[in-house]
Ligand code: SF4
């Protein structure tokens with residue numbers, strides 16, 4: 060008869076991705092598992108690397124905006140906004156007020172669209188097929204609105220250094236208002252469908268918990284950080300554009316588990332709707348482009364600007380050598396920095412929950428790999 | 430249990446409504462007015478020639494370098510039926526590389542290029558996405574028909590208006606701003 064020692068187990072390596080539907084792109088995790096439990100996780104990134112930062116050094120400032128469109132391809136307008144703000148800060152240009160309102164409206168609508176997509180895909184990660192249909196329906200309406208304003212559904216190239224490309228089309232405000240009513244109803248519908256569903260709760264409550272101190276030390280930002288109870292929001296703490304004139308709440312969670320991270324985004328959808336409404340009320344007619352030279356040529360210097368993306372705190376470090384092309388562009392992508400928290404969240408979780416935890420961080424690989 | 434029932438109720442409510450999706454390619458969703466499809470070149474009807482002078486500004490500014498252009502002397506300038514000294518001879522856009530950013534339209538100061546409503550890329554030929562001058566002008570004509578486009582700066586860019594202005598400024602020189610065929 061064999062002795063007990065012969066049955067000792069060893070940890071097993073389990074490869075997940077890069078071609079895995081639940082990794083939201085091409086992302087590879089090497090899991091070390093002990094039975095059903097995850098002992099360790101090593102993320103491997105870079106499958107979608109396009110060298111955007113290096114490419115930006117060979118493009119003029121106006122052309123770099125098209126590269127930023129393609130970083131986080133679910134919230135393009137937020138990305139454009141952050142680069143244009145960086146260049147404007149460097150040049151000392153202040154965009155006119157109407158342009159700032161249009162930018163804020165578009166950025167918030169983009170946040171709404173991005174969160175709707177997250178809610179849908181997160182349900183799919185956990186095996187629920189229905190919510191993405193509702194999420195996509197609402198997102199489609201927002202994309203149609205973008206098409207009527209910017210001319211493109213995803214790669215807009217609409218926000219320009221010093222303002223926006225052109226004024227909002229006639230009938231913009233009533234159209235957005237109708238859209239907001241629809242979107243609010245749609246979010247409520249998904250909320251009803253998913254949030255307090257027993258299966259959903261069982262899969263997400265108490266899974267992937269991260270407490271506030273370790274969330275902060277991992278560099279988590281955005282809704283994922285606020286789910287742990289830290290009320291850090293760049294829009295509130297370092298206001299930009301017209302955010303200081305708007306009144307809104309920053310939803311904060313308690314437990315820092317997957318359900319909280321999901322619910323923060325649902326609540327943010329409602330906040331975004333109310334913010335856009337306020338913008339429409341306050342907006343006045345006026346120019347949409349600052350007086351400046353046609354070709355942007357910032358003076359020598361460097362600047363770091365950050366803002367709140369749907370996924371967290373995005374930052375741009377921009378160095379200019381006085382020519383019409385940036386000397387260096389460095390992006391701090393929120394998805395990439397949020398991935399640092401993957402290991403503390405996943406340790407000790409079940410293999411089946413690995414997908415739930417990764418999904419709750421809402422990463423976009425275009426931004427992680429750049 | 431209650432949560433599941435509530436979810437099923439939501440689904441049931443949508444069971445009898447019309448679907449929101451369109452079945453492509455049988456059905457096409459209409460594009461919005463500002464939609465930016467592939468770039469197309471426009472024709473100046475007052476001189477029956479393209480607006481484009483081949484100045485190459487758009488070629489230089491295109492972030493993906495997907496265009497090429499070549500100009501030559503405009504024969505119609507010699508016989509006085511156009512105000513363009515130079516005119517485009519060959520123009521090619523590789524639509525596979527174009528990212529539909531609209532920068533070429535922004536930088537062109539001759540009203541010569543516009544983002545059309547064309548957006549279907551599939552073709553049977555291997556080089557089907559390399560749009561040449563003829564195709565670009567044809568797409569431009571279709572765009573003008575559907576969108577009712579007019580030049581933003583006709584006094585400067587339309588041959589008819591520019592020649593008439595010139596004639597008014599210098600009454601000695603006879604002007605013929607019509608549609609003379611010379612090619
Ligand atoms: S399209 Fe406009 S910018 Fe481009 S070559 Fe022709 S005239 Fe010049």
Ligand code: SF4
Nearest residue numbers: 491527528530531533
């Ligand atoms: S739309 Fe952009 S990528 Fe396409 S030809 Fe014009 S400048 Fe080039």
